[in-house]
Amino acid sequence: MNLTFIGVGNVGAPLADQLQKLGHSVTIAARDPQSQTVQAALERNPSLAVQAPLPAVAAAEVVFLATPLAAIAAALSPLKTALAGKVLVDCTNPVGPNLSHGLQSQTSGSETIQALVPETQVVKAFTIYGFENFEDSHYPGYGNLKPAMLIAGNDAAAKATVADLCQQLGWEPIDTGNLDMALHLEHMTLLWIKMARGQGRGAGFVWAMLQR
Numbered sequence: 001m002n003l004t005f006i007g008v009g010n011v012g013a014p015l016a017d018q019l020q021k022l023g024h025s026v027t028i029a030a031r032d033p034q035s036q037t038v039q040a041a042l043e044r045n046p047s048l049a050v051q052a053p054l055p056a057v058a059a060a061e062v063v064f065l066a067t068p069l070a071a072i073a074a075a076l077s078p079l080k081t082a083l084a085g086k087v088l089v090d091c092t093n094p095v096g097p098n099l100s101h102g103l104q105s106q107t108s109g110s111e112t113i114q115a116l117v118p119e120t121q122v123v124k125a126f127t128i129y130g131f132e133n134f135e136d137s138h139y140p141g142y143g144n145l146k147p148a149m150l151i152a153g154n155d156a157a158a159k160a161t162v163a164d165l166c167q168q169l170g171w172e173p174i175d176t177g178n179l180d181m182a183l184h185l186e187h188m189t190l191l192w193i194k195m196a197r198g199q200g201r202g203a204g205f206v207w208a209m210l211q212r
């Protein structure tokens with residue numbers, strides 16, 4: 001697939017790198033091709049392409065958004081038309097002071113993004129853990145049980161596309177429902193951060209789903 005990344009820092013870089021190595025055509029939508037994160041992503045994987053945001057998004061089938069939440073309006077507004085009809089994977093998290101919800105739990109970051117690009121199919125994914133688990137999703141010793149990636153979105157076809165990418169990256173995608181479920185995923189993120197980084201458990205744990 002043609003995949004484009006807006007943001008290639010801690011989260012975007014490992015996903016872009018691995019998806020390119022899985023055979024996808026991956027482009028960085030760079031506001032500044034010389035930025036430290038773009039240069040580090042290219043150093044890690046010279047097969048990533050770099051383009052200006054507009055052509056990079058226009059050529060994409062799926063776009064990953066992995067910027068700080070504070071940057072979403074600046075990043076997305078010029079791309080609103082180019083993003084129409086495309087799948088946008090929302091990897092962002094609204095994290096507020098003292099690990100509170102950055103939008104006071106009134107609405108989710110994903111719904112805020114969806115409102116900015118109403119013609120785009122927003123799917124929240126790759127958010128509920130720290131980036132270390134996107135660097136390495138392997139948890140050996142659990143048989144066929146895979147680490148869970150909870151996703152949410154309003155469009156079934158878009159979610160199926162994102163679920164397939166999750167599977168390719170070693171995750172068990174779990175569809176939690178429409179985009180209003182993203183608020184709960186964002187609270188799961190806060191839970192994970194508090195356990196991993198606040199309580200000193202470390203980043204090497206994820207959730208799994210057991211179902212009868």
Ligand SMILES: NC(=O)c1ccc[n+]([C@@H]2O[C@H](COP(=O)([O-])OP(=O)(O)OC[C@H]3O[C@@H](n4cnc5c(N)ncnc54)[C@H](OP(=O)(O)O)[C@@H]3O)[C@@H](O)[C@H]2O)c1
Binds near residue numbers: 036074129
């Ligand atoms: N860190 C984690 O463990 C983790 C885990 C899950 C989800 N998240 C969420 O994922 C998102 C990214 O986190 P991160 O840790 O990867 O951040 P990061 O390392 O700081 O990287 C941010 C990326 O966003 C780009 N960016 C910033 N402002 C932009 C703008 N206005 N337009 C276009 N691109 C812009 C930066 O590009 P430049 O180089 O040009 O500045 C950089 O490539 C956040 O919303 C975070 O909450 C983080």
